[in-house]
Amino acid sequence: MLHVGNFKSRTCAGLNRRSFLKLSTGLPLAFSAGGIPRLAQAADERKAKSVILLWLWGAPSHLDLVDPKPQAPTEYRGPFCPIQTKTPGLQFTELLPRLSQRTDQFTLIRSMVSSNGGHPGAGTVGLTGFEESPGPVQPNFGSIISKSQTQPGDLPPFFYVGRGIPRDLPRRIKGYGGGTLGPAHDPFLVNCTPLGEVEMPGLRLLDGLTPDRINNRQDLLQRIDGTRRLADGSDVANWSRVYKTAYNLLTKPEAVKSFDLTEESESTREQYGYTKFGQSCLLARRLVQAEVPYIQVNWSEYVEAMSPGCDFGWDTHIYNFELLQDRHGPVFDRAFSALLDDLKQRGLLETTLVLAMGEFGRTPKINKRAARDHWPRCYFSMWAGAGIEPGRVIGESDRRGEDPVTEPITPLMVGTTVAELCGVTAQARAEMQVLDGGKVIDGLV
């Protein structure tokens, strides 16, 4: 089931007669990602034709998942039992039994560090490589990949799969989108429910616009243009892209089908699990098949783990052990494992980079509420596909998981490595004035 705006429309046989389109005043933000590429790149240089970033918003505990410290003092180590993985000498906790049997498919980095210990700020650092600035922030890694595209596809080049722009209760992160590259490279937002229903908040439906009329380009253009005039202060230059994306979504069945998870076999959908994150990962895989270059799957919109109106992020200042064992750990374990298996079975893993990380780690020392707080000094990321040699561990944390004892790996290095794998060369990055000073992570590529 596809929800275009607030309307449910079966898409197996294309849009039905009652479906119609209206672009809301919020559309400039939502649709501005359909960029016309400007920078040339050689497609055959790319190891990664697509990137899926699993953004574990709120910051998961490294000690409770992939870097257990069973020899650490009681007030550090936590209650979860370490289990052996497929990689000799590498242990995960019992919360990740599936991933522990798939460590031969990815490489783990245990020496990540962030320069920022607050969510919105660290989110910007984690997604752009740089701290927030008073003016436009540096672009999201996905926006850089979006800008570098030479062959515009039917779909926008940079997707967010999630409820909204990542945020905490006070504010959104600044580094969510195009930044200095402009709003044309903001992500296109789609949301996926636990049952796999896809919603596009940027679209609204309006009586009177039938598929036949959608095929009348002039009619559609007039409607979009009419809505544009309602959008106070919108970026007029983006509207050709808005038009193109809306037109493609509503008139090209193959483009719309990318969002229809009922096209998948039941067994495939089950493998991912009927959770919001699980079905979102499946949607990401379908977008890879549609040759979307960059998909960021957001675990949640809000970081807060247990707060009214918030959607169970990883920010477990309280209930850390309960939430990780009952909800976060099993859901992540299942969905990430299914994604790796699925991409591999379809021959897509070789050309798809899959990356999972949060904005920082959590305190190795258990806090007064028997949980864990923010910890930017040490955390983890997981890398698979696109030429990443799997089955390895890069970096090491100290005996309490407080600091790396090897070279710290920064988000700027993450972004630079992603760009290199996607064929965005140092010269191209310099022309875009992005990822300045970044270097590729040693030993990963």
Next chain:
Amino acid sequence: MHNRFLKAGLDKRTWIGLILVMTTCMPWRMTAAEETRLTRDGRNKRDPVFIENGETLVYVVDESSIKMRMLRRDMQTGETVPYHKDAPKSEFAPAFSADGQFYAFIQSRGNLSLALVIRDIQGIKSAEVKPAGGFSGMRSPAISPTGERVLYCFPENGSQQIFSVSMEATDRKPLTDVRGVDNWPSYTPDGKTIVFGSTRDGNYEIYSMTSAGKDVRRLTNSPMQDIRPVISNDGTRIAFASQRDGNREIYVMNLDGSGLRRVTNHPERDDYPAWHPDGKRIALVSERAGRFDLYMINVDP
């Protein structure tokens, strides 16, 4: 007399014997044939508990991506309605008194701030243990069989203890004082014994103690999680969830930890056991094919 059994080369007694052996001894015995699926919506669920002599099952479901809600299911008709008609914020971990007159639950109040609420079922009396300052939340209430005290868990100074309060949420008394996380207290029907989970020895195990917090005994010993112990209504057995065989399954043991046996066997998670008052059945949340639903299984005495 010859019949089709004899034609097959086996006499009637042998066939009957074979069928009996297959139906009583084979490993798939505790699967579909003896379970009942109670829900079919597949949404994430937790915390089932029987009330009203087993005629009603109260449980918690992810009503949306931002809210957990308590529901009540009529076991005869299957009709399911919200336990509280108006519940704007997440509510979970319901617990009921033996006489069904009072209940307690955890209610989300603010940013990382959760209260323990104690009410009578008419909604006339209500008391609460409010969250402490900063980020804090109560856990896992249990009401004493006499209906005089409510247990709950709360973390302080890096460890989580079991506390007891009056039905008016006053007179707070700690029952445990250990380094580690104590959780999921459950009373025996006579109110003399409490079983609970604790990490005091390094990982989650099941323990018992007197209602005064004395004479603590460890009942399980597994390197993996043993969690959520629940005592049967006759007070003789404990059901709990454990990861000891690689994924989460339901186990039953005697009150002293003897007689351990596994009662579910499924490659996905089985969790949140709840005894039916008849002591012969357990409701649980089972993840099957990626969906979460309530099931009822039979359990031998």
